[in-house]
Amino acid sequence: MKPTRKQEIIQVAASLFKEKGYSAVSMRDIAQAMDIKAASLYNHISGKQEILSTLILEVAKAFTNKMSAITLETLTPLQKIEKVIEIHIDITVNYSENIATLNNDWMHLEGDDLERVVKMREDYEENFRSIIKQGVAQGDIKPQHPEVILFSILSTLRTLYLWNEKRGKMDVNVLKKDMVSVLIKGIA
Amino acid sequence: MKPTRKQEIIQVAASLFKEKGYSAVSMRDIAQAMDIKAASLYNHISGKQEILSTLILEVAKAFTNKMSAITLETLTPLQKIEKVIEIHIDITVNYSENIATLNNDWMHLEGDDLERVVKMREDYEENFRSIIKQGVAQGDIKPQHPEVILFSILSTLRTLYLWNEKRGKMDVNVLKKDMVSVLIKGIA
DNA sequence: GTCTATAGGATGATAGAC
DNA sequence: GTCTATCATCCTATAGAC
Numbered sequence: 487m488k489p490t491r492k493q494e495i496i497q498v499a500a501s502l503f504k505e506k507g508y509s510a511v512s513m514r515d516i517a518q519a520m521d522i523k524a525a526s527l528y529n530h531i532s533g534k535q536e537i538l539s540t541l542i543l544e545v546a547k548a549f550t551n552k553m554s555a556i557t558l559e560t561l562t563p564l565q566k567i568e569k570v571i572e573i574h575i576d577i578t579v580n581y582s583e584n585i586a587t588l589n590n591d592w593m594h595l596e597g598d599d600l601e602r603v604v605k606m607r608e609d610y611e612e613n614f615r616s617i618i619k620q621g622v623a624q625g626d627i628k629p630q631h632p633e634v635i636l637f638s639i640l641s642t643l644r645t646l647y648l649w650n651e652k653r654g655k656m657d658v659n660v661l662k663k664d665m666v667s668v669l670i671k672g673i674a
Numbered sequence: 675m676k677p678t679r680k681q682e683i684i685q686v687a688a689s690l691f692k693e694k695g696y697s698a699v700s701m702r703d704i705a706q707a708m709d710i711k712a713a714s715l716y717n718h719i720s721g722k723q724e725i726l727s728t729l730i731l732e733v734a735k736a737f738t739n740k741m742s743a744i745t746l747e748t749l750t751p752l753q754k755i756e757k758v759i760e761i762h763i764d765i766t767v768n769y770s771e772n773i774a775t776l777n778n779d780w781m782h783l784e785g786d787d788l789e790r791v792v793k794m795r796e797d798y799e800e801n802f803r804s805i806i807k808q809g810v811a812q813g814d815i816k817p818q819h820p821e822v823i824l825f826s827i828l829s830t831l832r833t834l835y836l837w838n839e840k841r842g843k844m845d846v847n848v849l850k851k852d853m854v855s856v857l858i859k860g861i862a
Numbered sequence: 863g864t865c866t867a868t869a870g871g872a873t874g875a876t877a878g879a880c
Numbered sequence: 881g882t883c884t885a886t887c888a889t890c891c892t893a894t895a896g897a898c
Contacts, residue, residue, distance in 0.1 A: 491863080506781060509697035513892060526864045528893065564862060590778060593694060627861050633840055634852040635861050641833040642826045649825050656819070664822040672860025673815050673823050674752060679881080701874060714882045716875070 492530045495520065499537045500583035504647075508538055508591035539599040542592060545584035546606045548577050553613050563621030567639070568666050570614065574643040575662050578650075585647040614640065639669050680718045682708065687725045688771035692835075696726055696779035727787040730780060733772035734794045736765050741801050751809030752858065755827070758802065759857060760850050762831040766838075767846060773835040802828065827857050 489497070498519050502511045513534055517524040531537060552573040556566055578585055592603050618635050621627035627635070642665075646653075653661060677685070686707050690699045701722055705712040719725060740761040744754055766773055780791050806823050809815035815823070830853075834841075841849060 507695055507697055507778070509695055510782065512890080514890085522863085523865060524891095525866080525893080525895095529863060534892070590695070594698065621861075628855075628859075630856055630861065631844070631848075631852050634849070634856055637837050637840075638830045638853070638856050639861075641836070642829045645829040645833065648829070652821055652825075660819075661822070664819050665826070667816075668818055668822055668826050668860075670860050670862050671816075672856075672858050673818065673827075674858050700872075702872085710881085711883060712874085713876080713884080717881060722874070 490530075495527060495530055496537055496540055497583075500541050500587060503538075503541070503591060504583045504586035508587065508594050535596055538587070538591065539595055541584050542588045542595065542603055543599065545577065545581045545588055546603050548581065549573075549610055550606050552577070553610050557613050557617075562626060563617050563624060564626050564670065566617045567621070567670065570617070571639075571643065571666050571669060572662050574646060575658065575665065578643075578646045579658060582647040582650055585644075589644055589647075611636065611640070642669065678718075683715060683718055684725055684728055685771075688729050688775060691726075691729070691779060692771045692774035696775065696782050723784055726775070726779065727783055729772050730776045730783065730791055731787065733765065733769045733776055734791050736769065737761075737798055738794050740765070741798050745801050745805075750814060751805050751812060752814050754805045755809070755858065756854050758805070759827075759831065759854050762834060763846060763850050763853065766831075766834045770835045770838055773832075777832055777835075799824065799828070830857065 495516065499511065499516045502515055502519060513524040513527055516537075517527055553570070556569050556573070559566070559569070561569070588603075592600070592607075595603055615632060615636055618627060618632045622629055622632060683704065687699070687704045690703055690707060701712040701715055704725075705715055741758070744757050744761070747754070747757075749757070776791075780788070780795075783791055803820060803824055806815060806820045810817055810820060
């Protein structure tokens with residue numbers, strides 16, 4: 487599929503945003519990377535804000551959809567956590583630049599988009615928290631502070647995008663197995 | 675100890691940088707937060723870059739020093755990892771805004787400062803990697819990919835600063851114990 | 863779909879008065 | 881130590897020609 491000009495702009499912008507952050511990238515930077523002038527961008531997009539919200543909403547929706555699908559499945563809590571780890575790796579492989587922007591520049595969203603994304607993130611976390619609490623209640627997960635478990639797994643998964651160079655050489659399925667093992671069974 | 679005016683500026687800037695990122699905060703923003711005019715800032719600091727490099731170098735040095743001290747101690751690899759987790763929590767409690775800036779805005783450093791900080795981070799990672807490899811060699815740590823272990827622990831520790839509101843209610847020593855347990859022994 | 867030209871405002875930083 | 885005034889540059893975005 488040949489990308490539309492709009493999709494091209496968003497992809498180029500995503501790569502620059504990942505490198506320097508939304509605020510440090512100008513419309514001129516994006517245009518220069520495409521070998522056109524900044525004014526030409528506005529024939530395809532309404533402004534810089536549209537690039538940001540498109541980029542972030544795309545991947546935020548992916549996470550939300552996958553997570554609610556997992557919640558509905560009939561699996562043990564530990565199996566669900568395993569699935570969460572796997573979908574995180576899959577989405578990271580496909581949207582690594584979007585995730586950088588979601589993590590680092592969500593606060594530069596404006597209006598309804600900001601509210602929506604914050605809400606999606608809260609819902610996601612709440613779903614994850616429920617899985618952990620259920621695992622603790624069933625005795626499958628250690629009676630540790632659920633917040634500590636949630637935080638430590640989630641921060642590893644959320645920064646996976648930073649790890650793409652080293653991961654590049656690793657097979658995705660090997661990475662999934664290792665990650666599941668380390669996060670669930672520990673290292674000792 | 676009463677902070678100097680310069681230290682005040684850096685502290686106020688750190689808080690704003692943590693919230694919106696270095697590039698999105700103007701000298702006028704910093705001045706406004708101190709109830710003075712932007713031009714007055716230049717009586718105390720040479721420019722925005724100086725704020726950034728002071729902030730980052732301060733905490734980068736703290737990590738580097740603590741890490742090389744641990745390397746020299748006579749402990750088992752697992753005990754060393756335990757110590758690394760503990761010093762990360764301690765430094766995060768004391769420098770939470772600096773760490774946000776180190777993590778998110780190091781690429782906006784210029785000249786020698788940029789090189790120095792990148793090198794310090796590489797050295798830090800290399801020390802950590804050595805500890806893990808030694809643990810694997812001795813059979814104390816699972817023969818998992820050392821990179822996966824390194825990455826998963828380090829990304830949890832590096833984003834601890836994001837967790838200060840929830841952590842606020844938790845005792846630091848309880849947090850250390852839980853974190854060590856989750857990261858080393860897993861959750862199952 | 864891209865260009866030139868430009869508006870209108872923000873930005874980092876300096877000069878010089880108090 | 882802070883101020884006002886200002887400079888030179890950069891920013892997002894628009895208008896209108898091709």
